[in-house]
Amino acid sequence: MITFVADQCVFGKTVQLLRSEGHTVVTLKELEKQGATDDEVQCVNGHRERLYRTEAIVLKRRDQGEADRVLTVFTPGVGKQQLLAKGVRKVTSRKAGHVELFTHSQFLVAKGSTWDIVTQAETIHAFRPLREDLQRISYGYYVAELVDRFTQEGDENRSLFDLLLATLGWLSKAQDLPLLARFFELRLLALVGYRPQFFQCAHCRADIEPVNNFWSPAAGGVLCPRCGEGLIERPGNDRPSAEPLSLNALKVLRFLQTHDWKTCSRLRLTPALHAEVEGVLQRYILYQLERSLKSVGFLRTVRRLLASSGQ
Amino acid sequence: MSPLAGPVERLINEFSRLPGIGPKTASRLTFHLLRQPKEQAQALAEALQGLQKVVHCQRCFNIAESSPCAICSDAERDRSIICVVEEPLDVLAIERTREYRGLYHVLHGAISPVEGIGPDDLKIAELLKRLQEEPVEEVLLATNPNLEGEATAMYIARLLSPLSVRVTRLARGLPVGGDLEYADSVTLARALEGRSEI
Numbered sequence: 276m277i278t279f280v281a282d283q284c285v286f287g288k289t290v291q292l293l294r295s296e297g298h299t300v301v302t303l304k305e306l307e308k309q310g311a312t313d314d315e316v317q318c319v320n321g322h323r324e325r326l327y328r329t330e331a332i333v334l335k336r337r338d339q340g341e342a343d344r345v346l347t348v349f350t351p352g353v354g355k356q357q358l359l360a361k362g363v364r365k366v367t368s369r370k371a372g373h374v375e376l377f378t379h380s381q382f383l384v385a386k387g388s389t390w391d392i393v394t395q396a397e398t399i400h401a402f403r404p405l406r407e408d409l410q411r412i413s414y415g416y417y418v419a420e421l422v423d424r425f426t427q428e429g430d431e432n433r434s435l436f437d438l439l440l441a442t443l444g445w446l447s448k449a450q451d452l453p454l455l456a457r458f459f460e461l462r463l464l465a466l467v468g469y470r471p472q473f474f475q476c477a478h479c480r481a482d483i484e485p486v487n488n489f490w491s492p493a494a495g496g497v498l499c500p501r502c503g504e505g506l507i508e509r510p511g512n513d514r515p516s517a518e519p520l521s522l523n524a525l526k527v528l529r530f531l532q533t534h535d536w537k538t539c540s541r542l543r544l545t546p547a548l549h550a551e552v553e554g555v556l557q558r559y560i561l562y563q564l565e566r567s568l569k570s571v572g573f574l575r576t577v578r579r580l581l582a583s584s585g586q
Numbered sequence: 587m588s589p590l591a592g593p594v595e596r597l598i599n600e601f602s603r604l605p606g607i608g609p610k611t612a613s614r615l616t617f618h619l620l621r622q623p624k625e626q627a628q629a630l631a632e633a634l635q636g637l638q639k640v641v642h643c644q645r646c647f648n649i650a651e652s653s654p655c656a657i658c659s660d661a662e663r664d665r666s667i668i669c670v671v672e673e674p675l676d677v678l679a680i681e682r683t684r685e686y687r688g689l690y691h692v693l694h695g696a697i698s699p700v701e702g703i704g705p706d707d708l709k710i711a712e713l714l715k716r717l718q719e720e721p722v723e724e725v726l727l728a729t730n731p732n733l734e735g736e737a738t739a740m741y742i743a744r745l746l747s748p749l750s751v752r753v754t755r756l757a758r759g760l761p762v763g764g765d766l767e768y769a770d771s772v773t774l775a776r777a778l779e780g781r782s783e784i
């Protein structure tokens with residue numbers, strides 16, 4: 276495979292032909308250098324090694340300048356990364372649809388000074404059912420924010436990329452979106468080094484018995500009755516660091532942590548049991564992040580709206 | 587002590603607070619004005635003074651010289667339809683087409699969970715109130731065709747579903763001047779669904 280830099284004298288058909296043969300072609304227009312002098316073209320040509328290809332999933336984006344956007348993407352190679360997408364707020368942009376939120380795309384990127392620049396983008400998965408349903412959108416925002424908040428730029432995490440990609444697919448079809456969110460939370464926590472302990476007491480390491488136990492975000496897991504009893508809220512203890520955890524909730528948490536989504540998706544939880552599991556994970560995530568997630572408010576707003584208008 | 591005269595430095599400071607303008611451009615603009623005839627600076631000063639008189643129309647929340655604004659108080663406009671947009675600039679864009687004769691409602695943003703902007707931060711409750719008070723038959727959702735705009739449109743559509751008002755969405759499809767081969771699959775699929783007789 277050869278990488279070409281095409282100036283304005285190269286016909287579009289030629290560019291297409293080279294690309295269809297599998298070569299990488301970048302045009303001056305894509306580099307925002309139309310009308311460059313021959314010297315400048317030589318300069319671009321000399322920096323061809325500054326071009327690279329990557330898959331990417333768009334987590335979030337913010338407006339920059341008149342018509343540009345800075346994208347926060349997650350890639351298989353270098354994890355989280357910020358890229359500049361030029362002109363994508365114009366209606367006529369050919370890149371705009373390929374750099375939308377939650378899109379899985381193939382990018383051709385040029386190294387830049389502040390940000391690397393997206394020169395070409397082609398959608399691999401658009402996840403259309405996800406973006407055309409309000410509830411699925413609200414969970415998409417939640418999943419993307421979790422990935423954003425639990426990762427640092429430049430930390431490679433191929434497994435997390437695979438999880439995110441799979442989850443966007445499941446979000447497009449799943450019946451029980453809250454259950455999927457719980458499954459995702461547990462997988463993500465494990466992949467970023469915060470796997471909660473559900474099988475041994477997080478304090479004394481004793482095996483957890485099938486009884487009502489305790490849950491401690493600070494300890495990072497379940498506490499046996501002996502260790503947990505003294506830490507719950509009660510007169511004389513106004514700084515509780517543990518809460519009661521029902522046996523059923525523990526069973527669900529263990530099951531979600533150790534089975535794949537296909538198996539987990541068959542679980543049917545009562546609203547009360549789901550609420551307990553959700554609360555356990557939410558307080559644990561809040562403890563780890565030290566700041567609440569912005570997308571949770573929207574999740575709740577949408578949930579309320581759909582409940583009141585009958586879905 | 588700054589080597590520049592006070593008023594000059596002050597203007598440079600004010601310019602550099604504008605979006606997209608750095609200290610260098612701010613100085614260039616300031617010295618450009620200094621070199622021009624006094625009337626030009628005067629005209630600019632008057633235009634800036636005029637901004638203080640701009641208000642939000644309390645009906646449609648567009649920026650205007652008075653409330654209700656010129657559009658809301660125009661007896662010629664069709665009062666049975668309200669076009670909902672994100673920003674005042676969107677009103678300008680639609681007005682330029684001269685195709686639309688109804689009223690507007692400016693939300694002042696779109697739902698953006700990443701930035702913590704929810705429905706309560708937009709003029710959505712105000713829209714509901716208008717629907718109760720005005721003889722509206724159709725609400726045309728003209729938010730941007732990106733995820734935030736779509737989510738906002740879906741949210742409002744769902745909110746209005748119990749009411750007996752027709753809710754429509756601006757057609758989405760291929761941009762004029764674009765190439766089919768570069769279109770993303772979502773845009774292309776929507777363009778196919780929205781196809782029409784020629």
Ligand SMILES: [Zn+2]
Nearest residue numbers: 476479499502
């Ligand atoms: Zn213990």
Ligand SMILES: [Zn+2]
Nearest residue numbers: 643646655658
């Ligand atoms: Zn008005």
